[in-house]
Amino acid sequence: MTTELAVPLDQRVEFASADWIHEANRFLSERRESIKHFARPVSFSVEFDKAPEHLNSSGKLGYTVVVDGAETMVTSKPDATADFFQHCIYDHAIPPATIVHAGNEDSARCRRREYEHLFGNSLGYYVDAFETNTDVSVLLMAFHDHMARRTVNNPAIVHRAHQLGLESNLRELDAVGYTVLPAAFSHVFADELRQETHRNHAGRQEGASFRATMLLQRGAMWEQAALHPWVLTLAEYLLGRGCLMYQSDTIVKETGQETHPGMHSDYGASRINEPFPDYCLEATAVWAIDEFQVEHGPTVIRPGSFKERRQVPPGTTQEGAQLIEMERGSIAFWHGATWHGSTPRTAPGQRTSLHNAYSRNFVRTIERYEDIDPAIIVRNPPAFSTLCGLDDPFGKSGDDGADFERLMYCAAAGYGQAELLEQA
Numbered sequence: 001m002t003t004e005l006a007v008p009l010d011q012r013v014e015f016a017s018a019d020w021i022h023e024a025n026r027f028l029s030e031r032r033e034s035i036k037h038f039a040r041p042v043s044f045s046v047e048f049d050k051a052p053e054h055l056n057s058s059g060k061l062g063y064t065v066v067v068d069g070a071e072t073m074v075t076s077k078p079d080a081t082a083d084f085f086q087h088c089i090y091d092h093a094i095p096p097a098t099i100v101h102a103g104n105e106d107s108a109r110c111r112r113r114e115y116e117h118l119f120g121n122s123l124g125y126y127v128d129a130f131e132t133n134t135d136v137s138v139l140l141m142a143f144h145d146h147m148a149r150r151t152v153n154n155p156a157i158v159h160r161a162h163q164l165g166l167e168s169n170l171r172e173l174d175a176v177g178y179t180v181l182p183a184a185f186s187h188v189f190a191d192e193l194r195q196e197t198h199r200n201h202a203g204r205q206e207g208a209s210f211r212a213t214m215l216l217q218r219g220a221m222w223e224q225a226a227l228h229p230w231v232l233t234l235a236e237y238l239l240g241r242g243c244l245m246y247q248s249d250t251i252v253k254e255t256g257q258e259t260h261p262g263m264h265s266d267y268g269a270s271r272i273n274e275p276f277p278d279y280c281l282e283a284t285a286v287w288a289i290d291e292f293q294v295e296h297g298p299t300v301i302r303p304g305s306f307k308e309r310r311q312v313p314p315g316t317t318q319e320g321a322q323l324i325e326m327e328r329g330s331i332a333f334w335h336g337a338t339w340h341g342s343t344p345r346t347a348p349g350q351r352t353s354l355h356n357a358y359s360r361n362f363v364r365t366i367e368r369y370e371d372i373d374p375a376i377i378v379r380n381p382p383a384f385s386t387l388c389g390l391d392d393p394f395g396k397s398g399d400d401g402a403d404f405e406r407l408m409y410c411a412a413a414g415y416g417q418a419e420l421l422e423q424a
């Protein structure tokens with residue numbers, strides 16, 4: 001059975017759009033009676049610079065919330081007279097949606113910590129501005145999660161990349177087929193991921209492979225990793241909107257172990273016809289949970305080889321390829337048609353890494369999440385169900401024809417579309 005979406009497709013909204021404001025009002029006005037018991041009205045206002053063009057028709061973008069029990073409590077303009085006014089949260093970037101309060105304490109802490117690692121200490125922009133454990137903060141947390149559960153990421157991918165400071169990474173992807181994102185996750189997260197990885201690997205039978213797979217259904221930290229806003233932006237740049245999780249797995253490499261001798265392309269498993277199309281079908285993010293220096297057995301890659309548009313010829317060696325050396329906390333990201341391999345670890349100890357591969361929405365993925373536990377879908381923003389393939393843009397025909405609601409949603413949301421850097 002295919003898992004139900006937590007929020008139907010037609011209830012998804014883009015951050016700070018008119019539909020978003022409308023939904024925000026609907027949520028608050030349903031709670032009007034309890035709001036009337038607040039000791040005094042609460043107000044706050046948020047303003048952004050450099051919003052995507054399709055939203056920023058009227059100059060300043062932002063919104064103001066006045067929680068006073070009135071009919072309209074959220075308006076679509078910033079207002080500097082509000083109690084609590086925050087100009088340009090997230091250093092000008094429109095924030096990706098995340099649900100920080102749902103789930104258990106550990107996962108809430110993890111989500112919040114990683115967003116603060118990337119964007120600074122402003123995630124709790126309105127929740128923290130009011131006393132905790134009051135009716136007000138409980139309401140605002142619920143408001144935040146309700147909106148995050150239906151908020152889609154800014155669909156203007158190049159704009160998003162620009163705001164997140166990833167433009168040079170897009171250029172590298174175009175030029176050589178790979179790029180590295182330093183300090184992409186915290187050392188605390190690295191330690192948590194390592195511990196969980198080793199627990200997963202240890203629980204397996206003798207002789208199991210060096211991979212542990214199907215991570216999206218193995219705990220909230222893997223969900224958080226799959227949604228990494230920088231990685232997802234690079235993935236959508238190469239693969240178009242609505243891309244899927246192709247595979248999510250960890251590798252533990254021991255001293256002397258050669259996991260990927262020679263060279264390969266990540267298109268190998270999908271038997272892609274040659275010549276490969278000139279657009280990307282699959283892309284891989286490798287998280288350095290441990291150090292990736294020469295003695296730790298890092299990845300090697302041949303710059304520009306994705307332009308060959310073919311599988312690696314048998315017998316191709318690693319000669320002339322470049323090591324991807326990176327510090328723990330970094331993420332390497334490559335176009336899946338790029339020829340790469342890995343080197344043996346010479347140092348004592350183990351190399352731990354997370355490999356999140358993404359594909360276009362029409363590619364058949366290696367892992368399957370169509371029947372993933374609905375509780376996992378509920379605690380994540382729409383981007384997560386998209387990765388799991390639950391937005392399936394094709395729908396499936398029943399006895400009465402195709403699923404036009406899906407077809408139309410995915411067309412309107414631009415699924416499969418990509419932008420080129422030069423157009424921005």
Ligand SMILES: O=C(O)CCC(=O)C(=O)O
Nearest residue numbers: 260284298299341342355
């Ligand atoms: O583990 C490595 O260094 C390379 C792994 C790899 O080939 C991949 O994730 O596609």
Ligand SMILES: [Fe+2]
Nearest residue numbers: 264265266340
């Ligand atoms: Fe690979």
